[in-house]
Amino acid sequence: MFSATRTAARRVANVAGRRNVSTVKEVLEEIVPERRALLAQLKKEHGSKTLGNVTVEQVVGGGRGIKYMLWDPSVLDSEEGIRFWGRSIPECQEVLPTAPGGKEMLPEAMFWYLLTGRVPTDAEAKQFQEELVGRSELPAYVEKVLDSLPKTLHPMTQFVIGVAALNHDSKFAAGYTAGMKKADYWIPALEDSLDCVAKSFTIAARIYNNKYRNGNDSSVPAIDKSKDLSFNFANQIGFGDSEGFVELIRLYNALHTDHEGGNVSAHTTHLVGSALSDPFLSYSAALGGLAGPLHGLANQEVLRFIIDMQKELGDTASDEKVVEFIWKTLNSGRVIPGYGHAVLRKPDPRFMALQQFGVGRKEVAQDPIFKYVDQLYKVAPGVLTEHGKTKNPFPNVDAASGSLLYHYGLTKFEFYTVTFGTSRAMGGLAQYVHDRILGLPIERPKSLSMEAVLALAQKA
Template sequence: MAEIIKESFERLLKEQNIPNELYSKYQVKKGLRNEDGTGVLVGLTRISDVVGYRKDAKGHVSPSKGHLYYRGLDVEEILRHAEGKRFVFEEVCFLILFGHLPSREEMDKFKAVLSHRYELPTHYLESSILSFPSQNLMNKLQQEVLMFYRYDKYDPDSTNPFDILEKGVNLIAKIPVIVCYTYATKIHYFDNQSLIIHQIDPSLSIAEQILHLLKKDGRFTPKEAEVLDTALVLHADHGGGNNSTFTNVVIGSTGTDLYSTISGSIGSLKGPRHGGANLAVRKQMKAVIKRIGLDATDDDIRMIVDKILNKEFNDHSGLVYGIGHAVYTLSDPRSELLAKKCEEISIEKHRHDEYLFHKRFSEIAVEEIYKRKGKPVCTNVDFYSGLVYDMLGIPEDLYTLLFVIGRTVGWIAHNIEDKLYGGRIIRPATKYVGEKMDYTDESER
């Protein structure tokens, strides 16, 4: 019986294909991207800005140093001012949500609100998480976010911007806890490990809370917490055009509830071309190190990069994961900032040789790709994030989930902004390029 599906699909491929030249003929912009690779403008925002190239008066694009701005503030400057003084992810959440840097009093009050909301509803852990383990934690998190619809004390369907803000702050606080508890449940039921559930500590920052809940003894170093805090800051937002944020706004524009929009964003982020890329980088680098070793010469690295580009190594995709970005050209500021933290934690963990190898590999990969494509590329945030998480003792199952924890605040902010100032259902058009047919009676088919 399955043959009918296969045969019908093969007929579909043969008779209903869309030739690539039709996209040019009808000026359809694949992936909402212009011919020069820049993105098609689909909205306006005051939340964040991603700068990776310059456009002159004639529209010509030229490469430039990358910058990421949250509410007009350079993220590099934000982190530099907080260096060694305080955890900054919660401060960035406040900035992204409310548009200004908080005073000390505002920050204390906001942290108190978040810490008060760490706690899950009564019996939620037992009834929803422990009783329903899942091998795929991204899918599980989607389910848990949807589950919070029924726990909403007010109107779960309300799309009033202030109500969205209230629900969103609740999710920012609870998602890290859910992530840690679903992981503990997964490794207990599917990996035969001991079930260790730590109590939530309301005195901890979000980065500290994650490490406390994940580590078997609940202990972590100040440097570990600082590095994770930085990673969360760098993932907090990336403009309204990134796939998961655009997904959030598209779904939200229909007037549906926040839980549905966040769940959809998580599904988007799961993909290896988006949030799942950090895991793809980690697998790639493990394979490279296994083949040529950390002591490999530059020529050895150049050889393995060429094999990857020639589809002869790794997953045979021809892609060097962690190198290149849709917007950044000369540099990705997130990658540069995370590389700095990666080096710091590598020294504490006595794994500096791994960091140095990654650095050499990235430099050579950038050179080789430039030789082939003739345009500059750079490492992106995914290149170092997997290595950083591994040095923090965070398992691969959670790499993309940490991206979710960081990005939730951006999703919420854009959702609210679109409701305040956009207000229309997002509905682009497509061009029909098939043929018209006459109906054929069943007896004549």
């Protein structure tokens, strides 16, 4: 973590000229004309220019790498990793406010930053935190819906249902029905998005308590309005006394907020929102994508892999033994989970932040599971490079996240994606607000049959 003096200096530099405490809506009102003017300039001066050619491989390979989608809060570079409004993860860790007494950047501060592109002052982050926590209580009907679901129902399915049910009170849907102006769509979109993010933490906690604990309201602490969303989530599921877990959840949520727009959950939010479905329906659809094993389940697979390795090799093993285990896995036709990425060609900066979190805490660094995470980071890239079947032999974020949750006692693997879901709402819905600011149209790419693709390819 960066020094307090350096952090304070960067914050002063980033908020110069904003002496008064502003709300997130007030800041957005300032930037709305700028963003709309930039879009108009792009369309007028550069509308006919091409951004690249589309190959048959891209068409049949899931559209990977095709440049056709506006996404402002984050851009993913294959070498540098993710940047949020131009800042790397270390830079965000340096400038974004933390909770009082905490070391990790607040997810609420990251959400503000994703929405506005501006670093909040400590006072603005505190005000925003209080606003979000104030919105985090659930309507009684949503509680009843969640409580009525069978405990055997997958927690992600419950999450989809809970978020979709919030549509009942959508200000965007009500405003659209009443005939609001298109230029004003972003205002109720913001209101719904703030509600959705805030309430998703409480929905997640209620699902956990219903499924894995006794589900009795009297045993669940009330929301503490003086604390942040991460603390309240941790406290409501029984981990409020663990300073390490609370700090981990803050870091986890801040890191997982956004990873540009092409991933399934972010893209789904954007796609469904382009039909002017409200934020609750848009994000509930995104959660359905996040639940897929190719998107949100990877950290569980990593953890199972490491536990299997621990069972075979014991709590400690030499680098040579670990390398043998990796080759054994690869030679059996399986992959090393948590390694490789569709875009990245360097170690994932999100992994590095989580790995440094673990290394910096003695109780985590000595955990056999985390020690294997750290050891794999040192030896697996060399094996995978020699193996030659992966373009990126380095760890992604999932290589570390599950082991840290597991260390602190969150051992219900199928719930891990829910914690991912509370975070990803911030990135997807920040862009949802910007989609409405810019008045983007419904998304409708052209599709082709295989015969049509073959005919075009033969002509080319």
